[in-house]
Amino acid sequence: MSTEYGPIAIWSVILSLGILTYTIRASFVTLFGLIDDVPPEITNALRYVPPAVLAALTVPAFLSPTGSVEIIGNERVFAGIAATAAAWYFDDVTATIVVGMCILWIIRFGL
């Protein structure tokens, strides 16, 4: 898949995200003394952002790459299951990528 957005749209996302991310990073380092800490309710909620958002990004990419849930004939589901096992067993980014890509290629080119 390739983006249809033009350079202005892409650069506006890159620069806006850059500015906002820098603001997040600099917030307390710079403002120290004005606000002392992140409220505990927010800290607590933030702990669930990585699992929730990463799963929301990942699961559709394996299960419904074209917009509807496909299991049979969907090479990504099989690659995803194998890669999940690899991520759990090895706890390593490289191993997960290698296993997932190899299964995808075997199904796509080898069978």
Add this chain to the structure above:
Amino acid sequence: MLSSRLPPEIARGIRDVSPILLGIIPFGLVSGVAAIEAGLTPVQAMGLSVFVFAGTSQLAVIDLLAQNAALSVTLLTGVVINLRMLMYSASIAPSLQSIHGYWKAISAYILTDQSYALAVARYADSDLTAYERLQYYFIVALALWIVWQITTIIGILVGAQVPDAWGLGFAVPLVFLAILVPAITSQPKLAAAIVGGTVAVGGEVLSLPYNLGLIVGGLAGVAAGLSTERILNKRTTGQNDVD
């Protein structure tokens, strides 16, 4: 030996960060490859790594641009992923308090999961001066920055050579998976992931516009995590820690 001529905290920082540098190499490569696969120009791909310098959010933005998701959803997703750094910023601020504003500004720019984690661990187990703390943090964070930029460049060059049929863009959800699986360390986090993933798939099936399923899934997942935590806390009264 190189390390004996360097100030001790710089030598120590290099030693501590080295294994982590190896670990971010594939991640950086994928962020370069995937940006090219998604149709970004090499300069735009590099712009993401330089201006944003936060891997997971970079990959999310690349992924969503490739799907032609709404720009607001794309930006919002990137920001939400990076919100965790509020906690790092708040936590590390007292340790970097007495340094000059100019160094503080750069220190903030190179703040990452890895530099935060190493610095906090180092500050906890030894009594360092403000200058030594800065030395340690700075060398760790800078090394990560340099390796990230170099691996992005290599990824961009590789991505331009590999045919589309190889589907290298698939490495993006694989990287997410590799971060997601070890992040599930408790039942509430598992609930957050299951609900987040399920709602996002539901959003795709119902063809919610602008990839809104992602935002709704993320919110539902956080809510599920918080309520699971509350239920577990109620069940084991007196025991607060579920993490």
